[in-house]
Amino acid sequence: MSRRKLSRRQFVAATALSSAALITAPYVRGAHAAGKLSIGFWDHWVPGANKASTDIVNAWAEKEKVEVQIDYIPSQGNKNLLTIAAEAQAKSGHDILAMPTWWPHAQAELLEPMNDVMEGLIKQNGEPNGTVKYLGQSKGKWLAVPASVGSQIKGPCSRIDLMKQHAGIDVKALYPAGAPPKADSWTLETFLKAAEACQKGGVPFGIGLGETSDNVDTAGAIFQSFGAALVDEKGNLTVKTDAVRQALEFYKKLISFLPPDAGAWDDSSNNKWLVSGRGALIMNPPSAWAVAKRDAPQVAEQCWTHGFPAGPKGRYAPYLSYFWGTWSFSKNKEAAKSVLRALSQADAIEKMCVASGGYDLPCYEKLTTLKVWQEEGPPKGTLYHYPNPHNHQTLSIAAAPAPPKIAQQIYTQATLTKMCLRYSKGEAMEKVLAWAEGECEGFMRS
Amino acid sequence: MADVALRPNRAAAQTARKRSSLHNALRRKSTVAFLMALPLILLIATLVIYPAFYALHLATLNKSMSRFVGLGNFEFLFKRETFWLVVQQSCIFAITAVIFKAVLGFIIAHFVHNIPAKGQRKWRGMLLVPWVIPPAMSTLAWLWLFDPSYSAFNYTLSFFGIGPIPWTGDAYWARFSVILVNIWVGAPFFMIMYLAALKSVPEQLYEAAAIDGANWWQRIWYVTLPMMRNIIAITTLFSLIVTFANFDIVRILTAGGPLDHTHIFATWAFRIGIEGSDIPLGASVSLFMVPILAVAAIFILRDISKRGNEA
Numbered sequence: 104m105s106r107r108k109l110s111r112r113q114f115v116a117a118t119a120l121s122s123a124a125l126i127t128a129p130y131v132r133g134a135h136a137a138g139k140l141s142i143g144f145w146d147h148w149v150p151g152a153n154k155a156s157t158d159i160v161n162a163w164a165e166k167e168k169v170e171v172q173i174d175y176i177p178s179q180g181n182k183n184l185l186t187i188a189a190e191a192q193a194k195s196g197h198d199i200l201a202m203p204t205w206w207p208h209a210q211a212e213l214l215e216p217m218n219d220v221m222e223g224l225i226k227q228n229g230e231p232n233g234t235v236k237y238l239g240q241s242k243g244k245w246l247a248v249p250a251s252v253g254s255q256i257k258g259p260c261s262r263i264d265l266m267k268q269h270a271g272i273d274v275k276a277l278y279p280a281g282a283p284p285k286a287d288s289w290t291l292e293t294f295l296k297a298a299e300a301c302q303k304g305g306v307p308f309g310i311g312l313g314e315t316s317d318n319v320d321t322a323g324a325i326f327q328s329f330g331a332a333l334v335d336e337k338g339n340l341t342v343k344t345d346a347v348r349q350a351l352e353f354y355k356k357l358i359s360f361l362p363p364d365a366g367a368w369d370d371s372s373n374n375k376w377l378v379s380g381r382g383a384l385i386m387n388p389p390s391a392w393a394v395a396k397r398d399a400p401q402v403a404e405q406c407w408t409h410g411f412p413a414g415p416k417g418r419y420a421p422y423l424s425y426f427w428g429t430w431s432f433s434k435n436k437e438a439a440k441s442v443l444r445a446l447s448q449a450d451a452i453e454k455m456c457v458a459s460g461g462y463d464l465p466c467y468e469k470l471t472t473l474k475v476w477q478e479e480g481p482p483k484g485t486l487y488h489y490p491n492p493h494n495h496q497t498l499s500i501a502a503a504p505a506p507p508k509i510a511q512q513i514y515t516q517a518t519l520t521k522m523c524l525r526y527s528k529g530e531a532m533e534k535v536l537a538w539a540e541g542e543c544e545g546f547m548r549s
Numbered sequence: 550m551a552d553v554a555l556r557p558n559r560a561a562a563q564t565a566r567k568r569s570s571l572h573n574a575l576r577r578k579s580t581v582a583f584l585m586a587l588p589l590i591l592l593i594a595t596l597v598i599y600p601a602f603y604a605l606h607l608a609t610l611n612k613s614m615s616r617f618v619g620l621g622n623f624e625f626l627f628k629r630e631t632f633w634l635v636v637q638q639s640c641i642f643a644i645t646a647v648i649f650k651a652v653l654g655f656i657i658a659h660f661v662h663n664i665p666a667k668g669q670r671k672w673r674g675m676l677l678v679p680w681v682i683p684p685a686m687s688t689l690a691w692l693w694l695f696d697p698s699y700s701a702f703n704y705t706l707s708f709f710g711i712g713p714i715p716w717t718g719d720a721y722w723a724r725f726s727v728i729l730v731n732i733w734v735g736a737p738f739f740m741i742m743y744l745a746a747l748k749s750v751p752e753q754l755y756e757a758a759a760i761d762g763a764n765w766w767q768r769i770w771y772v773t774l775p776m777m778r779n780i781i782a783i784t785t786l787f788s789l790i791v792t793f794a795n796f797d798i799v800r801i802l803t804a805g806g807p808l809d810h811t812h813i814f815a816t817w818a819f820r821i822g823i824e825g826s827d828i829p830l831g832a833s834v835s836l837f838m839v840p841i842l843a844v845a846a847i848f849i850l851r852d853i854s855k856r857g858n859e860a
Contacts, residue, residue: 184823184824188822188828209826212613313804313807315804362698363713363718364715366715366718367697367715367717367803368697379698512827515824515825517806521809524807548612548625549612549613
């Protein structure tokens with residue numbers, strides 16, 4: 104039996120070689136070595152749109168060796184809001200949860216800050232629009248990551264033929280496909296005249312005055328066009344101002360040209376109005392057009408999505424943003440942040456926008472000119488101006504600039520549309536304003 | 550030593566006594582009933598009592614749920630115009646709907662009772678359909694019938710030169726619509742309860758009344774109604790609670806609009822608590838139903854037990 108003595112020099116060499124081999128060897132991990140992650144996504148209206156999110160997440164999970172569970176939670180019946188409320192109460196639930204508009208602020212104390220994620224994304228994708236900053240940030244802290252899925256602008260969708268026939272307006276000329284808008288003449292005054300003409304022509308504008316978001320969003324944009332806000336950014340009441348009075352006067356005139364049952368409209372009413380061919384204009388994301396494309400192609404071929412009319416204080420359009428939030432009690436925050444980065448890459452966002460037929464709208468400045476909006480049709484170019492590619496209108500949300508927790512109450516309680524309805528039904532202006540002031544005072548309770 | 554010697558016997562006797570008392574307890578019907586009901590009691594404790602106390606706790610917190618405010622939320626509600634509108638609408642909704650459900654149920658039960666036994670089952674089955682279908686589903690059908698722009702009712706009425714009626718667009722028509730749907734859903738429950746009560750009224754009483762020369766109305770007033778009083782009271786109480794706490798019909802049909810005129814406690818609590826992220830205030834609104842229903846329950850149940858004792 105021969106025994107070989109290991110010299111000190113040989114030992115050092117062997118150790119160095121072993122270490123190098125270990126470091127350079129492939130990093131072998133188990134299938135789910137990086138743990139589990141549960142995600143609650145918003146269940147998309149558009150058939151097949153969920154698949155794009157699933158594919159992106161699965162590709163990420165495969166690469167990162169994370170076991171992922173995705174639940175698609177519908178907003179039908181406010182199931183998503185109930186889930187948010189329940190998880191916040193239970194301090195347990197999904198690691199990532201899709202939250203609409205006001206919910207990052209409503210749950211601000213329970214959300215993991217996303218500044219580290221957002222810094223990188225802003226460098227890559229450009230600045231998010233002002234509404235997203237208003238809804239997604241608090242005291243310099245990003246409460247959640249803006250989601251392209253579900254985010255939308257509720258601008259006008261006009262019937263090219265009916266607007267030309269009854270109001271003498273060529274919407275395609277105002278908002279040409281592939282070019283900046285030539286819409287200086289597209290003001291609230293023109294809008295009102297067009298509403299009157301279309302009503303006389305038997306195809307009234309389909310703008311509701313109910314209590315759901317479509318109705319409130321339009322009222323919000325029109326109020327902002329007059330510079331009218333019920334509460335300012337510092338939380339002061341600004342109900343009894345000339346701007347609010349002007350907005351109410353405008354709405355009173357507009358209501359007389361709207362369908363008589365507009366006070367009972369919900370979010371589906373304007374869609375049905377457009378698809379049935381009874382109206383010349385609605386305020387919606389392209390979902391109504393997409394339904395028309397399927398159910399009434401002759402209507403879809405005449406639809407043109409474009410910008411809001413300008414008021415004395417500017418041109419505003421309602422932007423509703425979705426967010427992806429991570430609870431502070433989430434069990435896998437690092438994995439959550441990693442998948443949110445993956446979902447917010449430009450190519451991933453484009454995939455989701457394409458899957459939704461152009462419905463989804465990223466908030467980043469570099470991503471408002473994707474091909475999908477240029478190519479979708481018929482008619483080709485109908486969605487070109489949907490993502491506001493030329494920034495010719497300010498994106499905002501009803502009840503802004505009030506502090507978000509107060510604004511949420513104004514928005515949810517539909518204070519704006521209620522004011523318009525009350526005034527149009529003959530209630531005195533000052534009484535309406537006093538009522539709204541009382542409501543807003545109540546919304547300020549902390 | 551004697552003590553020591555006696556002790557095991559005493560212990561054995563005690564154990565035997567305990568065993569026999571346990572045995573007796575287990576043989577008692579009430580114990581068996583209690584044990585059988587225990588899973589349900591535990592279920593109720595978990596799903597009803599705990600949430601009820603949790604709701605009480607929530608109602609005492611401020612909006613961000615960080616501070617105890619006692620009855621502050623209730624105080625705040627009392628100052629809100631919308632709250633009083635909701636109180637008013639809840640009362641109108643529940644009382645009107647329950648009265649109509651009771652009257653209709655009573656009338657239909659009489660009709661069905663008078664149908665020969667052979668065909669009665671078919672009618673009973675058909676008449677129960679509105680109550681058996683999940684209200685959320687049937688209300689969706691009503692929503693289509695009442696749709697502001699495409700209402701099937703208005704379309705039909707237009708052939709007779711009537712309308713269009715703003716079923717859900719006008720505050721008063723909207724109130725009428727939600728009450729109508731509630732009656733449609735709930736009347737069969739009254740019908741089936743009253744039918745069961747009618748079947749239990751002894752035929753001899755009617756024969757005696759007929760011998761005494763009682764007419765149809767007198768037979769109803771002096772025989773049927775007194776015999777059905779308890780069932781009427783219990784059904785009314787049950788329905789009042791359910792109607793007061795209704796959510797689905799109003800939520801689907803009008804969502805509380807127009808101008809909050811159809812909101813009832815549950816829908817307004819949902820609007821404030823879930824949609825408006827003010828869970829403590831939402832909890833306070835929903836808890837407001839408790840004292841109102843408790844008063845109704847006390848009066849009705851006291852009446853029932855009084856008559857039970859008299860009997």
